[in-house]
Amino acid sequence: KSFRERERVFALARSSWRDYDPALLSKGGGIFDRSAKAIPLSPEARKLLDIEGGEPSGEEVIRKILTARVDLLYNGGIGTYVKASSESDADVGDRVNDDLRVDGRDLRCRVVAEGGNLGFTQRGRIEFALGGGRINTDFIDNSAGVDTSDHEVNLKILFGLAAARGALTMDDRNALLAEVEKDVVRHVLYDNFLQAQILSQEAVVSPNHMEAYEDLMVGLETQDVLDRELEALPNAEDMAERRRSTTGMTRPELAVLLAYAKQSLTNALLASSLPDSAYLERDLRAYFPPQVVERFGSMLNEHPLRRELVAMLVANDAVNSQGITFVSRVVTETGAEAADVTRAYRIARDVTGAVERWEEIEALVGSLEPA
Numbered sequence: 001k002s003f004r005e006r007e008r009v010f011a012l013a014r015s016s017w018r019d020y021d022p023a024l025l026s027k028g029g030g031i032f033d034r035s036a037k038a039i040p041l042s043p044e045a046r047k048l049l050d051i052e053g054g055e056p057s058g059e060e061v062i063r064k065i066l067t068a069r070v071d072l073l074y075n076g077g078i079g080t081y082v083k084a085s086s087e088s089d090a091d092v093g094d095r096v097n098d099d100l101r102v103d104g105r106d107l108r109c110r111v112v113a114e115g116g117n118l119g120f121t122q123r124g125r126i127e128f129a130l131g132g133g134r135i136n137t138d139f140i141d142n143s144a145g146v147d148t149s150d151h152e153v154n155l156k157i158l159f160g161l162a163a164a165r166g167a168l169t170m171d172d173r174n175a176l177l178a179e180v181e182k183d184v185v186r187h188v189l190y191d192n193f194l195q196a197q198i199l200s201q202e203a204v205v206s207p208n209h210m211e212a213y214e215d216l217m218v219g220l221e222t223q224d225v226l227d228r229e230l231e232a233l234p235n236a237e238d239m240a241e242r243r244r245s246t247t248g249m250t251r252p253e254l255a256v257l258l259a260y261a262k263q264s265l266t267n268a269l270l271a272s273s274l275p276d277s278a279y280l281e282r283d284l285r286a287y288f289p290p291q292v293v294e295r296f297g298s299m300l301n302e303h304p305l306r307r308e309l310v311a312m313l314v315a316n317d318a319v320n321s322q323g324i325t326f327v328s329r330v331v332t333e334t335g336a337e338a339a340d341v342t343r344a345y346r347i348a349r350d351v352t353g354a355v356e357r358w359e360e361i362e363a364l365v366g367s368l369e370p371a
Contacts, residue, residue: 001024002024005020005021005024006020017031018031026044027042027044028042028043028044028045029042029044029045030042030045032058032061033058034058034059034062035058036057036058037057037058038055038056038057039055039056039057039058039061040055041055041056041061048068049061049064049065049068050064050068050069051064059099059100062100063100063102066081066082066100066102066107067102067106067107067108068108068109069108069109070108070109070110071109071110071111072109072110072111072112072113073107073109073111073112073113074112074113074115075112075113075114075115075116075119075120076115076116077116077119078116079094079096079097079118079119080092080093080094080097080101080118080119080120080121081097081100081101081102081119081120082101082102082103082104082107082119082120082121082124082125082128083101083102083103083104083120083121083123083124084103084104084105084121084123084124084126084127085103085104085105085127086123086127087121087123087124089101091121092121094118103124103127104120104123104124104125104126104127104128104129104131104133105127105128105131107128107131107133109133110133110134111133111134111135112125112128112133112134112135113141114135114136114137114138114141114142115141115142116138117138117142118138119138120135120138122137122231122232122252122256123232125137125250125252126232126250126252126253129250129251129252129253130247130250134251135251135252136196136199136251136252136255137252137255137256139255139259140195140196140199140255140258143191143192143195144188144189144191144192147187147188147191147192148184148185148188151184151187151188152177152184154287154288154303154305154309155177155180155184155288155292156173156177157303157304157305158288158292158296158299158300158303159173159176159177159296161296161299161302161303162295162296162299167295167296168296176291176292179291180289180291180292183289183290183291184289187287191316193362193365194316194320194321195258195320197320198258198319198320198321198323198324199251199254199255199258200370201323202249202254202258202323202324203248203249203250203251203254206248206249206254207242207243207246207247207248209323209325210239210242210243210248210249211243212325212328212329213239213249213257213324213325214236214239215325215328215329215332216257216260216261216324216325216328217233217257219328220260220264223264225260225263225264226260231256232253232256233253233256233257234249234253254324257324258319258324261319261324261325261327261328262315262316262319264338265315265318265319265327265338265342266308266311266312266315268337268338268339269310269311269314269315269338269339269342270307270308270311271339272337272338272339273339274310274311274314274339274342274343275306275307275308275310275311275314276307277310277343279346280310280313280314280346281300281301283310283313283314283317284300284303284306284309284310284313285297285300287309287313288300314342314346315342317346318342318345318346321349321354321358322345326341326345327341327342
């Protein structure tokens with residue numbers, strides 16, 4: 001009912017929440033102005049939001065909603081609503097929401113899903129996570145959109161090559177883009193599944209890998225690609241304290257390190273001969289939908305971003321399957337180049353038939369406890 005009503009209101013010209021039919025609300029529900037000085041809440045709403053006595057303002061009600069005792073807090077709007085207790089509102093830089101904002105330690109939800117960007121400060125996420133909350137980051141929860149755009153751009157570049165040779169008309173191109181939509185969606189969702197999966201695995205084992213995370217961060221700092229303070233990552237002293245207390249890294253911190261590890265490895269692979277390996281053409285072919293490969297597979301090696309695509313795909317695979325610190329750890333232990341470590345991993349992976357076994361295990365998701 002509510003979806004159909006929201007759909008109706010959305011289709012109205014210049015609509016607002018005042019156009020919503022209040023008869024369709026749950027018992028005790030209401031629609032109120034955010035700027036209202038006093039809101040007459042029902043007993044049901046008061047109980048849900050733990051509000052006793054008086055009529056709270058619209059801003060007070062929003063703060064109560066943000067800190068409600070619920071399973072899931074979904075942020076999908078514009079503005080930064082949660083910061084860390086160590087941060088000031090001025091640090092956040094979103095004056096419009098200064099009167100609504102709460103601290104990460106005050107949230108009572110179990111899980112946060114970020115459908116918008118910058119809904120939390122990074123330090124706010126970390127504070128919530130250190131208190132036991134489950135949260136990634138906005139760029140992790142929204143990464144499917146970026147991934148989809150990448151697929152679209154790379155497909156259009158390939159189709160451009162085909163069109164230049166007279167092998168594809170604009171009408172055919174548009175029809176083919178629509179035809180491959182389901183395959184792109186499947187690829188994107190699986191990429192995001194793997195990324196979330198490695199974050200969960202890292203979160204479990206992180207208390208035992210603190211030296212490896214420290215080595216990775218030091219290496220990235222040495223390359224002038226990481227600023228720990230800017231990314232709200234723990235410094236050497238904080239890391240030593242977490243090792244003593246076996247606290248480990250939070251998911252938001254691991255998400256940042258995941259991104260840096262993937263980018264760093266991609267750059268290292270691009271500087272090597274690995275992306276030119278004929279063996280890795282299979283990764284490139286698997287990236288594109290089967291019907292596209294069938295028609296234009298002979299042009300894949302002419303794709304202007306072929307090396308970048310191969311490097312990205314191989315780096316993603318290595319990090320998503322072996323972990324954030326796998327390559328940097330082996331580089332430190334053996335003195336080998338990152339590309340050689342990655343090459344050895346791929347050989348070991350394929351010789352032992354690991355992919356097939358991983359797929360069998362992943363098929364059990366939803367029917368077996370993660371542990």
